[in-house]
Amino acid sequence: MISFLVHAACFCGQVTTQLPVALSLFILTLRGLSSAKTANRGNLLGMAGMLLVIAAPILMASRNLLFTKPSQMYFFYLTMCTLVCGGFIGYRVAKKVSMTALPQLLATFHSLVGLAAIFIAWAVQTSPYTFGLIGSPEEYFLSEINALELAIGTVVGAITFAGSLIAAGKLHGIIKGTLSYKGRKGVTLTLALILVLLIAFYTICPCTHVFCPILAISLMLGYLLIMPVGGADMPVIVSMLNSYSGWAAAGIGFTLNNILLIVVGALVGMSGAILSSIMCKGMNRSIRSVIFGGAGATTAPTCSGTTQPKGNVKLCSGEDAAIILKNASTVIVVPGYGMAVSQAQHALRELAEALQNDDVTVKYAIHPVAGRMPGHMNVLLAEANIPYEDVFEGGEINREFSTTDVVLVVGANDITNPAAKTDPTSPIYGMPVLDVGNAKTVLFIKRSLAAGYAGIDNDLFYKENTMMLLGDAKKVLETVLRSF
Amino acid sequence: MMDFGTGAMIATIFTLSCFTGYCVVLRVTPALHAPLMSVTNAISSVIIIAALQVTVYSAHGEFGEVTTARWLCLVAVFLTIINIVGGFMLTKRMLSMFETKKKKPGND
Numbered sequence: 001m002i003s004f005l006v007h008a009a010c011f012c013g014q015v016t017t018q019l020p021v022a023l024s025l026f027i028l029t030l031r032g033l034s035s036a037k038t039a040n041r042g043n044l045l046g047m048a049g050m051l052l053v054i055a056a057p058i059l060m061a062s063r064n065l066l067f068t069k070p071s072q073m074y075f076f077y078l079t080m081c082t083l084v085c086g087g088f089i090g091y092r093v094a095k096k097v098s099m100t101a102l103p104q105l106l107a108t109f110h111s112l113v114g115l116a117a118i119f120i121a122w123a124v125q126t127s128p129y130t131f132g133l134i135g136s137p138e139e140y141f142l143s144e145i146n147a148l149e150l151a152i153g154t155v156v157g158a159i160t161f162a163g164s165l166i167a168a169g170k171l172h173g174i175i176k177g178t179l180s181y182k183g184r185k186g187v188t189l190t191l192a193l194i195l196v197l198l199i200a201f202y203t204i205c206p207c208t209h210v211f212c213p214i215l216a217i218s219l220m221l222g223y224l225l226i227m228p229v230g231g232a233d234m235p236v237i238v239s240m241l242n243s244y245s246g247w248a249a250a251g252i253g254f255t256l257n258n259i260l261l262i263v264v265g266a267l268v269g270m271s272g273a274i275l276s277s278i279m280c281k282g283m284n285r286s287i288r289s290v291i292f293g294g295a296g297a298t299t300a301p302t303c304s305g306t307t308q309p310k311g312n313v314k315l316c317s318g319e320d321a322a323i324i325l326k327n328a329s330t331v332i333v334v335p336g337y338g339m340a341v342s343q344a345q346h347a348l349r350e351l352a353e354a355l356q357n358d359d360v361t362v363k364y365a366i367h368p369v370a371g372r373m374p375g376h377m378n379v380l381l382a383e384a385n386i387p388y389e390d391v392f393e394g395g396e397i398n399r400e401f402s403t404t405d406v407v408l409v410v411g412a413n414d415i416t417n418p419a420a421k422t423d424p425t426s427p428i429y430g431m432p433v434l435d436v437g438n439a440k441t442v443l444f445i446k447r448s449l450a451a452g453y454a455g456i457d458n459d460l461f462y463k464e465n466t467m468m469l470l471g472d473a474k475k476v477l478e479t480v481l482r483s484f
Numbered sequence: 485m486m487d488f489g490t491g492a493m494i495a496t497i498f499t500l501s502c503f504t505g506y507c508v509v510l511r512v513t514p515a516l517h518a519p520l521m522s523v524t525n526a527i528s529s530v531i532i533i534a535a536l537q538v539t540v541y542s543a544h545g546e547f548g549e550v551t552t553a554r555w556l557c558l559v560a561v562f563l564t565i566i567n568i569v570g571g572f573m574l575t576k577r578m579l580s581m582f583e584t585k586k587k588k589p590g591n592d
Binding site for chain 2: 031034035047053075085091093095116130246248254257258259267275388
């Protein structure tokens with residue numbers, strides 16, 4: 001029996017059988033996400049693929065348990081303990097985290113991929129022989145091409161790690177403000193140049209004295225790239241770091257000539273790149289300006305030219321809002337980050353149900369950059385049991401605003417700003433926005449009249465048909481609900 | 485085999501994988517972009533394989549030998565397993581939210 005298991009394990013452990021199966025499973029995982037029905041199956045396939053990948057070396061090694069002294073295998077047991085402990089931590093974190101905190105959790109996860117890439121690269125640096133990169137332990141130096149790949153893997157890993165950590169800190173509100181100083185571009189470019197020279201030197205002389213400066217400069221570069229990026233650009237940054245974590249994995253794959261890592265790294269890298277480009281389109285920012293340090297974001301708000309005379313703002317109470325909503329026949333809800341912050345999605349769903357009982361049609365319009373990461377709003381609405389079919393993407397529903405009675409904007413601002421269409425001097429000019437103003441009545445739930453993340457005023461607040469409900473989104477929605 | 489260097493083969497595989505990734509991810513519905521990010525995060529932690537091969541057994545059969553490289557790889561195993569389990573569990577949790585329809589109102 002044991003011998004059968006051992007033979008089965010050896011068969012599964014062989015790269016020829018394991019590699020194509022695991023890769024197909026990973027591609028099917030991504031494919032499954034094309035619809036909500038198949039997504040869960042896809043996720044299970046991904047887990048199976050990962051299990052296959054992890055189990056193979058463990059089973060191969062456990063074969064040696066039979067004819068090796070236990071004292072010699074203590075590192076094997078240590079690895080098992082690490083797997084169990086780490087797995088437990090991951091499980092707890094995934095179960096406990098609130099959906100509002102999703103972006104920072106994912107950024108932290110990306111930083112872990114980057115850090116792991118650094119550690120593996122470092123391990124390769126200390127002992128290339130262990131990884132089979134050189135023929136014998138005596139021959140110390142890596143070949144030039146291996147050294148180049150190792151250096152690139154390290155650089156991408158380090159930038160991912162430092163950048164994601166900063167992004168997570170910013171999203172969590174630990175790191176406040178942005179870094180801006182004169183000659184930022186110059187400093188970044190100089191560092192990049194030094195890095196390129198060091199890498200060139202490293203290919204000739206792959207020793208620790210060159211490896212450490214490469215690592216340090218890459219970490220610094222990661223910090224300098226992400227630190228100046230403002231809050232509004234976070235959806236782009238989170239998806240860009242997702243992409244980087246994939247390229248880091250691919251970089252390690254190139255170093256070790258491991259096809260599995262190269263393919264998976266490329267898949268993940270492309271996925272992140274596509275998400276970044278979608279987010280960029282949603283904000284009308286070029287992908288270049290974000291990749292090269294989000295230069296536009298920090299300078300744009302300061303030169304905002306919207307200094308028109310402010311009109312009167314019509315404030316409205318919860319009772320008034322309830323009456324307006326009840327008399328409507330169609331309502332479109334536009335959620336924004338404010339909804340996420342005050343956890344208002346459950347109150348929103350209760351309100352929507354109350355309205356639907358009064359035969360009011362309720363739909364939801366989601367702008368691509370409404371949350372702090374791609375798809376953030378959809379998850380929050382789904383968390384509150386809001387049916388998937390009632391939720392529409394911005395492009396699909398934008399024409400319907402003109403035939404809608406009431407638009408309820410919950411904690412969103414810039415994504416509804418008409419200045420993006422009318423005012424060429426506005427920093428968000430050209431960004432696709434939701435034409436909320438075309439509806440008969442607009443109800444804005446907002447904490448204050450302060451400008452949004454892009455730092456610009458919203459003309460919509462002063463329009464005839466706009467009513468403002470100031471306060472925390474959840475509390476306001478509860479007041480409205482009570483007056484029903 | 486054709487006369488086809490390892491470098492060229494790896495470059496080909498990499499390029500084709502990029503295209504595969506592009507085609508597959510382009511079809512993901514925007515509503516599921518958050519689960520997409522969390523599942524890609526989990527599968528990019530497949531770099532665990534590079535570390536595991538060193539920690540559980542060395543490719544060259546030195547079982548007892550404990551080197552700096554092995555300790556470094558152990559740290560990498562720890563970091564990536566958090567990611568793998570966390571990423572897949574998070575995706576599962578998110579997807580289960582998308583599944584629950586009007587059936588159970590009021591409680592989560």
